[in-house]
Amino acid sequence: MPASTKPPKNTSGSGFDYEELVGGWYVVLMLAGSPPFGEDLGRIEQVAFQGNVDGWFLDDVVLRLRRGAAVHHVALSVKSNTQFGVQTAPNDFVKTAWEQLLGVGHSAFIEGSDFIGLVTTPLNPELREALEYVRSVSSHTPRADIPTRMQDEGFSSPLRQALYASFACPSSLAGQLAAGDGSAARLLAASQFEQFDFHREASQDETRAIDRCQELLAHGDRAQAGNLWRAILELVRKRRHVAGTLAHTEAVAQLRPLFHLREWPDHAGDWARIAHLSDVALSRIVDSVGGRVTLPPARQTAQIEAVSADHPRVSVLGSTGIGKSAATKQWALAIGTQVMWIDASDLSNHSWAAFEMALGLTYPLNELFEQVTSPGILVIDGLDRTYDVAALNNAAQLVRLAAPTDRDNGWRAVLPCLTDEWPRVSDVMDRGGTGPWQTTTLAPYEATDLQSVWQAFPQAGGFAQQRHLAPLLSNLKIVDLVVRQLVQHQQVLPRFVGESDISDWYWTQVIESLPRAIRAQFIKSVAREQAERSVARVPLSALPSALLSVTDALIAEQICESADERIWFEHDLLGDWARLRVLVEQPDEDRRTFVNSHLAV
Incomplete structure (x- = not known):
């Protein structure tokens, strides 16, 4: 019968330190995503210690492995000597292994799925070769043919025969x-055997473990690799003494604050793909005036950092054009971690599966985030301008994966959002189970924030002197549009009354330039389609083909952007101005109807 369950500390014998090192090796393989027994059994997802209470009779180390949907367990007896006789397997191991195999008592073993194992110090070469042979024959030869094979002098030997019989x-x-x-x-086919020289002062296996630790580190520092190995052994020691377990996610969570770990090798390609897509999205976020003066001010990025340091989910609020996306971009890039920047329009009109497919990843996002080893930042930009149910639901699911409520994986989720739209967006996030959000509202620009702009572009300095326009100076996009137009055409700053004056001036100077009729019609068509479809990005196929000839010019002038057969305004402000223009052109009696159905996206 299997031995009765004993407290873990009582079952620790002379091989305690050796068990610790063996357990550490399997944790290293778990972190590396390396299958310990070949691809057929898959990767380790949990290492358990002293598993007798859970029905494992060989209980020093119990590995849970997964390959796809298939889960396997390998229950290992770990001994700090060779255990084997000259030609025979250790009797205690064989008896306990058969008890496990036969289900004597409270056995958790599932034959055909789980395995029994013995870890020892290195065997002599002849015995090791014989052990590998009899196990291979037992695993790959029809059971009825094995007795004949073992008696065949061309294949077997007295050592192999005696070892097999034992x-x-x-x-x-x-x-x-x-x-x-x-x-x-039957027993050999259900067994795994490993040997390590951790008992030796100059251990090759410990050197190999530190080598693997070095590969786990993002920067591959050898001294840090030794520190990582010792930290892993400390995790093992703590759990070994209390019959504990160590899952991959827990190991990463414990080690991440101390070490910069690489992602799983198989996942590295997907994270590189996400980084590329995010770089493209970030390149579209304008964070300068006139292409030369970087804004918003550093105090805004510091404000985001201060609130996000203690909260994994943050909404950056503010009025239109104040630079919410730009400030978030600068903050995220300054952190220096993985950034996943998603525009809300990429989530629109898609099921979750279609969204993942559009990303072009090899592995599903839930697997990437479950196994993520490095901290990162998820930014979903533009939720305040979408009313698409699929986009909002997909956004909530993405936040749940990146910044889960039940564990700290080192990731933070950030949503730049118009202040007036946050109640609607936050309601969707709450119903989507994303957890609580901390908000921070960006303050309007101060006069000193724009001094560098007026110094770089003296011809625009009069903008600040028109005191009645002071509220508009907090709109980074308006300042940028005015500066670019003045500089490009060497114009004198007009006297503006308010934003509508600036909108009319921009429309006349830029939109209605040659070929004015086609450009204006195209811009208004995009604005109408945005409103009617409640989307920011409009399919090119929805626009009159006769107008598409101006597309390239509008993109070159940074009025519009286009990708994946869709087009949108470089900034929401331009869409608002275009819809205002359409409104002005409506007959008086039709304006109320138009406002109700078209004005807001």
């Missing part, structure tokens, strides 16, 4: 066999 079911357990198979092949 794995047969002990006579004391014969009554448990019923009509079952008690051959050595």
Whole structure:
């Protein structure tokens, strides 16, 4: 019968330190995503210690492995000596292994899925070769043919024959066999054997473990690799003494604050793909005036950092044009971690599966985030301008994966959002189970914030002197549009009354330039389609083909952007101005109807 359950500290014998090192090796393989017993059994997702209470009779280390949907367990007895006789397997191991295999007592073992194992110090070469041979024959030869194979002098030897025979079911357990198979092949096919030289002062296996730790580090520092190995052993020691477990996600969470770890090798390509897509999205976020003066001010990025340091989910609020996306961009890039920047329009009109497919990833996002080893930032930009149910639901699901409520994976989720739209967006996030959000509202620009702009562009300095326009100076996009137009055409700053004056001036100077009729019609068509479809990005196929000839010019002038057969305004402000223009052109009696159905996106 299997030994009765004992407190873990009582079952620790002379091999305690050796067990610790063996357990550490398997944790290293778990972090690396390296299958310990070949691809067929998959990767380690949890290492458990002293698992007798859970029904594992060989309980020093119990590995849970996964390959796809298939889960396997390998229950290992770890001994700090060779254990084997000259030609025979250790009797204690064979008896306990057969008890596990036969389900004697409270056995968790599932034959055909789980494995029994023995870890020892290195065997002599002849015995090791014989052990590998009899296990291979037992695993890959039809059971009925094995006796003949073992007696064949061309394939076997006295050592192989004796070793094979020593794995047969002990006579004391014969009554448990019923009509079952008690051959050595049955046990050998369900067994794994490993040898490590951790007991030696100059251990090659410990050097190999530190080598693997070095590969786990993002920057591959050798001294840090040794520190990582010792930190892993400390995690093992703590759990070894309390019959604990260590899952991949927990190991990463414990080590991440101390070490910059690489992602799983198989996931690295997907994270590189996400980084590329995010770089493209970030390149579209204008964070300068006139292409030369960087804004918003550093105090805004510091404000985001201060609130996000203690909260994994943050909404950056403010009025239109104040630079919410620009400030978030500068903050995210300054952090220096992985950034996943998603525009809300990329989530629109898609199921979750279609969204993942559009990203072009090999692995699903839930797997990437479950196994993520490095901290990062998720930014979903533009939720305040979408009313698409699919986009909002997809956004909530993405936040749940990146910044889960049940564990700290080192990621933060940030939503730049118009202040007036946050109640609607936050309601969707709450119903989507994303957890609580901390908000921070960006303050309007101060006069000193724009001094560098007026110094770089003296011809625009009069903008600040028109005191009645002071509220508009907090709109980074308006300042940028005015500066660009003045500089490009060497114009004198007009006297503006308010934003509508600036809008009319911009429309006349830029939109209605040659070929004015086509450009204006195209811009208004995009604005109408945005409103009617409640989307920011309009399919080119929805626009009159006769107008598409101006597309390239509008993109070159940074009025519009286009990708994936869709087009949109470089900034929401331009869409607002275009819809205002359409409104002005409506007959008086039609304006109320138009406002109700078209004005807001």
